[in-house]
Amino acid sequence: MLNRRDKRRYLAIWNGDHSYDQRKLVEAISKRSSELFGQIATEKAKIRFIDIDEKEVIVIISCKLEMLGTMLSTIVLMQPPIVVLRISGTLKALRTRMGRDSEKLFLAFV
Amino acid sequence: MLRRRDLCVYDNNLEKMLRAAEILEIDEIGSEYHGYVHENVIYRLNRPPSLITNYPYLVVSDKIGELSSPWLDIFVVRDYFRVKSILKKKVRTRIGLEIFFADIRQANGFSVGKWFEQVRDLYKLCNSINCQLVLSSGARCPGEMISARCFESLLNLCNIKPERYWRELEEWIEIRLGKKCYVDA
Numbered sequence: 001m002l003n004r005r006d007k008r009r010y011l012a013i014w015n016g017d018h019s020y021d022q023r024k025l026v027e028a029i030s031k032r033s034s035e036l037f038g039q040i041a042t043e044k045a046k047i048r049f050i051d052i053d054e055k056e057v058i059v060i061i062s063c064k065l066e067m068l069g070t071m072l073s074t075i076v077l078m079q080p081p082i083v084v085l086r087i088s089g090t091l092k093a094l095r096t097r098m099g100r101d102s103e104k105l106f107l108a109f110v
Numbered sequence: 111m112l113r114r115r116d117l118c119v120y121d122n123n124l125e126k127m128l129r130a131a132e133i134l135e136i137d138e139i140g141s142e143y144h145g146y147v148h149e150n151v152i153y154r155l156n157r158p159p160s161l162i163t164n165y166p167y168l169v170v171s172d173k174i175g176e177l178s179s180p181w182l183d184i185f186v187v188r189d190y191f192r193v194k195s196i197l198k199k200k201v202r203t204r205i206g207l208e209i210f211f212a213d214i215r216q217a218n219g220f221s222v223g224k225w226f227e228q229v230r231d232l233y234k235l236c237n238s239i240n241c242q243l244v245l246s247s248g249a250r251c252p253g254e255m256i257s258a259r260c261f262e263s264l265l266n267l268c269n270i271k272p273e274r275y276w277r278e279l280e281e282w283i284e285i286r287l288g289k290k291c292y293v294d295a
Contacts, residue, residue: 016253017253069266072259073263073267076263077211079216081215083253083257084257085134085257104132108126108129108130108132109252109253
């Protein structure tokens with residue numbers, strides 16, 4: 001049986017300044033992506049909101065692997081700025097790494 | 111292993127910027143000198159210091175009149191089309207031509223598209239006149255910094271192979287810093 005699932009990547013994004021409403025972040029990224037790369041590329045990326053941490057400063061989103069480069073470029077070109085902290089192929093690995101680095105993150109970004 | 115560098119971040123709190131750089135997998139940053147020396151920082155000066163320093167530095171300017179100065183390491187390109195012809199005529203070989211991503215954060219899609227075309231053109235020019243293209247974030251706080259992975263996506267967008275860019279930048283920095291007289295702290 002063929003595996004038809006999309007390969008996705010999970011992105012941890014620093015939104016410490018609360019520049020974007022947690023759930024509207026995906027909307028803002030999609031809007032900027034449409035402006036820069038067009039509607040077709042944005043739809044193809046299938047950006048999804050996944051989770052937010054307890055302190056509500058790190059938002060996890062996902063997108064299709066084949067459009068990862070486009071998404072990363074879009075995120076860099078957002079105003080107000082947001083930062084891609086980590087990228088992972090699984091949510092579990094991303095959460096583990098974010099948990100391990102949480103102290104470092106707060107020292108650097110807060 | 112290639113070192114990834116963001117040669118221009120502005121912040122008085124360099125320790126914080128260095129912590130952020132570590133998280134974002136940027137190995138070395140460039141920043142203004144505020145009297146303290148940190149590891150993994152190349153300092154940006156407006157003029158060459160009169161005395162021997164205990165830190166590595168690059169002399170940076172965005173003034174077109176200083177383009178041919180013998181002490182200049184990096185020329186910041188603010189408006190490429192305005193300076194393109196002057197660059198071709200006046201620029202000295204092996205200097206760095208720097209562009210900031212911070213300049214286009216607020217730009218609309220049309221301007222961003224144009225900007226990337228300028229970078230592609232500038233990269234071709236750099237290759238033809240033997241200069242080094244330097245792409246920097248121009249971040250003013252940790253929240254504006256760019257991770258190494260994002261840098262590489264942007265380089266791909268400029269039709270620049272990331273590995274080649276990091277390698278050429280490393281070689282160029284080694285040559286530029288090798289010419290300077292500073293005491294390794």
